[in-house]
Amino acid sequence: MKQLLTFIRKEFHHILRDTRTMMVLLGLPIVQLLIFGFAITNETRNSNIAILDNAKDEVTQKIISRMESSRYFDIDRSLTSNQQIESAFKTGKIKLAVVFQQNFQNELAHANKAQIQLIADATDPNQATTLVNYASSIIMDYQSELNQQNNLPYTINTEMRMLYNPELKGAYSSVPGVMGMILLLISTMMTSISIVREKEMGTMEILLVSPMKPMLVILSKAIPYFIVSLVNIATILLLSVFVLGMPIQGSIFLLIAVTILYLLCALSLGLLISTVTNSQLAAMLISLLGLLLPVVMLSGYAFPIANMPLPLQVISNIVPAKWYIIMVKSVMIKGMGFAGIWKESLIIIGMTFFFLFISVKRFKVRL
Amino acid sequence: MNKEIVIKTNKLTKKFGNFIAANELTFEVYKGEIFGFLGANGAGKTTAMKMLIGISKPSFGDAKIAGFDVYKQTEQIKRNIGYMSQKFSLYEDLTVKENVRLFGGIYGLSDKEIESKSEELINKLGMQQEADKLVASLPLGWKQKLSFSIAIFHSPKIVFLDEPTGGVDPVTRRQFWDMIYEAAHNGITVFVTTHYMDEAEYCDRVSIMVDGVIKALDSPKNLKSENNAKSMDEVFLILARGAKRGE
Numbered sequence: 256m257k258q259l260l261t262f263i264r265k266e267f268h269h270i271l272r273d274t275r276t277m278m279v280l281l282g283l284p285i286v287q288l289l290i291f292g293f294a295i296t297n298e299t300r301n302s303n304i305a306i307l308d309n310a311k312d313e314v315t316q317k318i319i320s321r322m323e324s325s326r327y328f329d330i331d332r333s334l335t336s337n338q339q340i341e342s343a344f345k346t347g348k349i350k351l352a353v354v355f356q357q358n359f360q361n362e363l364a365h366a367n368k369a370q371i372q373l374i375a376d377a378t379d380p381n382q383a384t385t386l387v388n389y390a391s392s393i394i395m396d397y398q399s400e401l402n403q404q405n406n407l408p409y410t411i412n413t414e415m416r417m418l419y420n421p422e423l424k425g426a427y428s429s430v431p432g433v434m435g436m437i438l439l440l441i442s443t444m445m446t447s448i449s450i451v452r453e454k455e456m457g458t459m460e461i462l463l464v465s466p467m468k469p470m471l472v473i474l475s476k477a478i479p480y481f482i483v484s485l486v487n488i489a490t491i492l493l494l495s496v497f498v499l500g501m502p503i504q505g506s507i508f509l510l511i512a513v514t515i516l517y518l519l520c521a522l523s524l525g526l527l528i529s530t531v532t533n534s535q536l537a538a539m540l541i542s543l544l545g546l547l548l549p550v551v552m553l554s555g556y557a558f559p560i561a562n563m564p565l566p567l568q569v570i571s572n573i574v575p576a577k578w579y580i581i582m583v584k585s586v587m588i589k590g591m592g593f594a595g596i597w598k599e600s601l602i603i604i605g606m607t608f609f610f611l612f613i614s615v616k617r618f619k620v621r622l
Numbered sequence: 623m624n625k626e627i628v629i630k631t632n633k634l635t636k637k638f639g640n641f642i643a644a645n646e647l648t649f650e651v652y653k654g655e656i657f658g659f660l661g662a663n664g665a666g667k668t669t670a671m672k673m674l675i676g677i678s679k680p681s682f683g684d685a686k687i688a689g690f691d692v693y694k695q696t697e698q699i700k701r702n703i704g705y706m707s708q709k710f711s712l713y714e715d716l717t718v719k720e721n722v723r724l725f726g727g728i729y730g731l732s733d734k735e736i737e738s739k740s741e742e743l744i745n746k747l748g749m750q751q752e753a754d755k756l757v758a759s760l761p762l763g764w765k766q767k768l769s770f771s772i773a774i775f776h777s778p779k780i781v782f783l784d785e786p787t788g789g790v791d792p793v794t795r796r797q798f799w800d801m802i803y804e805a806a807h808n809g810i811t812v813f814v815t816t817h818y819m820d821e822a823e824y825c826d827r828v829s830i831m832v833d834g835v836i837k838a839l840d841s842p843k844n845l846k847s848e849n850n851a852k853s854m855d856e857v858f859l860i861l862a863r864g865a866k867r868g869e
Contacts, residue, residue, distance in 0.1 A: 257727060257730070258727060258728055258730065260727075261723070261724055261727030262724070262728070265713070265716065265720070265724050268715065268716055268720060269713070269715055269716075272756075273715070456709070456711065456713075456714075457707050457709030457710070458712075458713060460677065460707050460711065461705060461707060461711045462728070463677050464675050464676070464677060464700060464703070464705040465700060465705075465728045465729065466697065466700045466701050466728070466729060466730065467728045
């Protein structure tokens with residue numbers, strides 16, 4: 256135990272003396288959050304939408320078939336009640352729901368007015384706005400065609416509801432993304448670099464000759480970065496609540512628990528990288544190219560996974576950040592409990608054990 | 623002779639595939655002696671040393687270090703030896719004192735022991751001014767001396783030095799050897815590999831490795847008279863002439 260404490264103190268010396276790296280580690284989340292909070296827009300295709308048709312008449316069928324023929328939407332007609340919409344959103348099956356009022360055709364014919372409600376999942380505000388715009392333009396098209404044939408103008412009112420994120424704040428999508436990226440970067444890259452540095456400097460040899468257990472060496476490397484990451488989580492959460500005005504809907508303890516789980520996964524990945532490389536440069540390249548890129552590209556943070564070609568969609572499943580980001584969105588924005596995210600938690604735990612298993616195996620070979 | 627044996631090997635061998643890096647090494651090292659382990663580059667010195675300090679498993683053969691078996695008792699071996707590698711291996715971004723404290727802590731010394739011994743160490747090296755400076759700022763010679771002092775800080779039975787004086791000026795080398803003598807005088811066995819033949823003259827006994835095999839093992843004086851040589855340099859050239867491996 257004393258060995259461990261002595262060693263952890265040493266690691267903190269390393270980290271704190273390297274002020275430039277320290278500034279990057281602590282400043283990066285802030286900069287990222289502010290930049291990514293506003294910058295990204297995307298075209299969205301083949302999004303899953305659901306239709307709740309309370310009228311089931313000729314006009315609604317026409318509008319639905321127009322939506323169906325558009326390349327933007329894949330339509331699920333199976334919904335029969337408002338409650339089903341809610342649960343479809345929570346499971347993430349659909350991004351948009353279109354609700355037709357009862358007696359749609361009659362209302363339109365007699366009162367010249369009818370109601371369509373568009374409900375969007377605005378946890379990703381850019382996507383939500385885009386989808387709502389696509390849907391309303393299809394409806395408007397239909398309306399203007401009708402009006403050409405009649406003297407009395409018909410009005411179809413579209414009413415929009417942005418679920419979970421009524422003000423369409425970019426922070427809602429960037430906060431989970433930044434958390435997923437920063438934690439992975441710091442925990443994985445910094446841990447692997449600091450272990451590999453010992454190898455490169457020849458100090459690892461000295462440590463292996465000493466009575467210090469290798470597992471202890473690694474544990475004491477992981478702990479300081481774990482703590483730095485916790486500081487980062489605090490910064491990100493405080494910033495998003497007080498500066499970006501983003502609420503934490505679910506339990507903050509669940510959020511932290513999930514985050515710690517993800518941290519452990521990232522640390523074990525860092526350990527794995529350190530066992531397969533011998534130079535700091537290689538460790539850095541692997542972390543940057545092998546982690547940063549897939550996280551930004553494939554985690555669903557910058558680009559919607561639904562828009563990717565199938566092979567990339569499959570690959571995105573092995574990016575731990577993808578699952579973490581889903582969990583953060585569910586807990587932080589949708590306010591879901593553990594019941595809603597147990598699958599993702601299991602995947603992260605599985606990955607952690609997989610990484611640990613391989614690195615322990617490789618570590619023994621080296622000794 | 624009634625000398626206590628601290629290192630005893632029997633046909634110690636290390637193979638990497640078909641390549642035999644160290645072939646059936648059999649030798650003994652006595653307590654308190656300075657044992658020089660000589661050989662050209664690639665002769666197998668470092669491989670042999672790594673087996674002795676327990677970070678590389680022998681392919682076959684036996685070895686006992688301070689009475690402990692290299693296969694089963696590596697933990698006890700680690701507790702009883704000190705090691706200084708050819709690469710400078712202290713933490714450059716820690717101060718002199720922090721390095722000493724760290725290694726004291728790793729070897730399980732109490733805070734009190736570390737406190738008093740590190741003061742002693744710093745005074746002996748004349749580094750009072752530098753005690754709180756980063757190791758990176760020290761000249762190489764000082765680093766080497768500090769490195770050695772740290773290797774014997776926990777009073778090991780044996781200290782292994784892998785080419786400790788590489789790249790150091792002659793004056794510092796001389797001072798370094800004074801420290802080695804002092805350690806040996808205090809009962810610490812010194813096992814040292816070196817390229818410098820003048821340093822071989824300082825050893826009590828030397829072994830000369832050629833192509834993975836120990837070609838000769840005796841005191842420098844005996845080796846010189848056996849080979850009709852004036853210096854260890856000549857002895858080495860005569861023995862190593864047939865070497866096939868090397869850089």
